[in-house]
Amino acid sequence: MKSTMMQVPLSTNMILERAGTYFGERQVLGRLPDKRYASRSYAEVYRRARQLAQALREELAVPRNEAVATLCWNHAWHLECYFGIPAAGAVLHTLNLRLSPAEIAYIVDDAGDRVVIVDDVLLPLWEKVRPLLRASNPRLVVVPYAGGMALPDGALGYESLIDRDASAYAYPVQDENEPVGMCYTSGTTGQPKGVVYSHRSMVLHAAVGCVPDLFDLSARDRVLLVTPMFHANAWAVPFSALMAGADQIMPGPHLGGEDLLDLMEHAQPTLALGVPTIWMMIHQALEAPTRERRLPKGMRMLVGGAAVPTSMIANFARHDMHIVQGWGMTETSPLGSVPVVKPETLELPLSQQHERRAMQGIATPLVEMRIADETGAPQPWDGQSSGEVQVRGPWVTGDYHGVPRDPAKFTADGWLRTGDVGTIDADGYMRIVDRSKDLIKSGGEWISSVDLENLVMNHPDVAEAAVIAIAHPKWGERPLVVAVRRAGAEVDSAGLREFLRPKLARFALPDDFEWVDAIPRTSTGKFLKTRLRELYRDRVSASPD
Template sequence: MMPVPLSLNRLLEHAGRLFPEQEIVSRLPDKSLRRHRYADFHRRARQLAAALKKLGLRKGDRVATLCWNHHAHLEAYFGIPAAGGVMHTLNLRLAPDELGWIAHHAHDRFLIVDDVLLPLYQRFAPHHRFERVIVFPFSGAPVTERDGDPHEGEPAIDDYERLLARAPADFHYADHHEDDPVAMCYTSGTTGKPKGVVYSHRSTVLHSLSCALPDAVNIAANDTVLPVTPMFHANSWGIPYAAVMVGARLVFPGPHLHPEDLLDLIQAEPPTLSLGVPTIWLGLIQAHEANPGRWKLPTAMRSMVGGAAVPEALIRQFAKHGVRVTQGWGMTETSPVGSLFLEKPELRGKLSDDEWFARKAMAGVPLALVEARIVGEQGVCDWNGSDVGELQVRGPYITGAYHDVPQDPDKFTADGWLRTGDVASIDAHGYIRIADRTKDLVKSGGEWISSVDLENAIMAHPGVAEAAVIAIAHRRWGERPLACVVRKPGATVTVESLRELLAGRFASWQLPDAFEFVDEIPRTSTGKFWKLKLRERFAEWRWPEGA
């Protein structure tokens, strides 16, 4: 067979050639809609690539993006790799010093930033100096270009649109192997610093093919795809790549993620497929029910939901409106779609509605290219639905290492599997049930909050002996952090002083909602915090009404 590498460039060329008339709709900061065609996207992504090359981008250089979901971000998805660069999506919900640390660790050379996010950029600029900052005039306001000043450490500023207009016309794709990187995304781990996952041409094409299959996300040229999942969150689950591959229509919500805004957008540009974390849909359902008759949900819409466990009640609520919710499981490390709900033929006609809903609330079955196993204390478990252990996965679009950190046996097994940290079982039909979300993380509104980072910060308080942060179920956010704090003997520690301490170091949504003072943190025999015991102790704990 021909030694033709799998390549994002092929998908871009295919899309531009086969679907030039297809539409890409972006919602701007002023809530108006901007419409592009794939022909524009194809031209502009290549212009971006040509411009980056002209600016001196070298093979493998990282180009960060700090952007909402819109057409220019999609251009970066394809344009940066087309130039041989690696797109590094920055999570705009992180605290400035964390953003700075991540950009610095990735050695990001250029930055593409929405003009409306420049204030955030300014806050982490001191932590990492980009060589160039390319400002996308998302709001329509003019961008003032300037040369950089190496002595002052000031980056050059480019206007994204003028940069594209100035791009040389004679663009050629950068040569590449299929294992060359195209994108990277940092994930907040349980311990230590965020870790970078690097995606390749190969992994991205294989993930796109796998996701687009009829029994996976089922994406076709006739679909209209609404990615609410941020494009900085595991590349919006990789779905924009798949959508471009098949020539689907895309609708991007821009910065407007409030339930009412999303309902307006869904009404105006009805999607057949939408993607988002449970929190988004929960808000959407509540707003919809609070204003009966104001919006109509499109009856043909499938909703891919993931990033955190989806409550069965939510799946049922959507079903009442004719919206099919498909739950999946994945991680930034798995590109991310590892498993998805499938209505398996052998169960058709054999399960009651209630049994189907229960299955829909599980984590689905592994996709064809993903090997999944459960490893308990006795080794690899049977698929019997009862043996519980760590979920481990392996496959060509699953990462085998983190960017620029030593290989950690807590993350990868000696025989080459990813240790997901999720505790799960798999039943005889292949359905994965996540028994326990990752032990030490709090998943709030689809975003990870590292309990360890909070604990370390709290323990920096002069009056604190030790502290452990656990996740407490929250009806709106899925989980929210509760901090358990042990005072030093005789010390005075107020909740206010703790809040003050953390406020400067974390984004507000990362802060614990409550603090409980306890006598001691239970410990395992090896001296580690035994959070299981702590969770048991606070099992009956409830957030105040209205929280």
């Protein structure tokens, strides 16, 4: 017997057509560089994305499956690129504007970008990148984000480029496994590597992302994209939001706590997404005794990029704002798992509910997950046995762009080795113990920096904290807590240690603390532990023998 189903290739063009046909009245609300609000309907996004596609093919002659880069903040023009570039048969390549010029130049060269679409306010950054390019000479298209700025020599204006009738534009016929977009890894252990998504993987990811226990998106939602659109495609939420017909809210470069609270009051989002450090900052602003905020009741917050402390979940719950933690990485598009709230979870005491929500959760639909020890042997799901988290699925990468297959990143039977160490309990809930390179081995015992960080940040006077290993003459390594006090707080090392004492085994209780004004971060908002290790590489632990 054969299947009788139609063989219709999946394509992001389907999402664009759906939005233009059924949700044309939905809006993209953004903030301009001067903080004025500007909106654009999905009908306009649909029309302009198709105009961009036609211009890329006809005027700029971008070959099929070639990369077109964006160097942009979150705004409606960028959303048009998300769909217009693939609609041209090209590959959307989002550049991380928080990287150094040298890093951006390396990535542009490695991807072979034919065109770079850049915000006018980011032209000074591009001018630092351009002389460092070795293999690429891309055409420059400038988005009038601020407006009124002169074009560099040889550059094209975005608006003049797309000023054409594309009502009869025909999408190129493509196989669903052809490339649709690419993002680069953070490069914390070497040069960044390109992950190339397919039309099939992106559409499946977008559809699954809409389900209730994930993004839970509908045409009644308003989605605030705090996560940059250059960071794993804003977790691919723009694709799910357009598919569902949800409004999208773009903050642009205005990412301070007060700015985001102002935007939330104005736009009243039902879902917002961002890394934990963003929400720490928002909570501090929310608790400041300046004025009462009229925030949307019941707002959901999708948080990812780093582990979420239980204290953060509890703090926002008091404001009727509910955190959903997601786990994933660039290589997983990025949805890998979420802590699905099963009915039995709601029967637990509130503190235990928060602990369950702070886990990384169960694998998303269509993704498989396992943990394995150093020999590759699968570990039991007992909540205690730990091992490397490994995944596979239709939106999990099986390779990297332009480099030989790395056996250190993929198992012989085809699973992605994530580098995260975790446990899985009998109910299938995964908990990240640490990154393999961040675990601390003290006197033969393993200490999780993630667990220790979360305990430290549960102290009411600690704003944020990162933990790294430092040398000890007897124990090999000991934990160093690098912490930031909340404004006006007077907690000291002795007080923090006493707070931790009943919560930790003796070997895991830190003796070493460093109080700082701020913790260095990566371009995606994570704690930059490589920098901390450099700063404290000569530090010797004060722990007694």
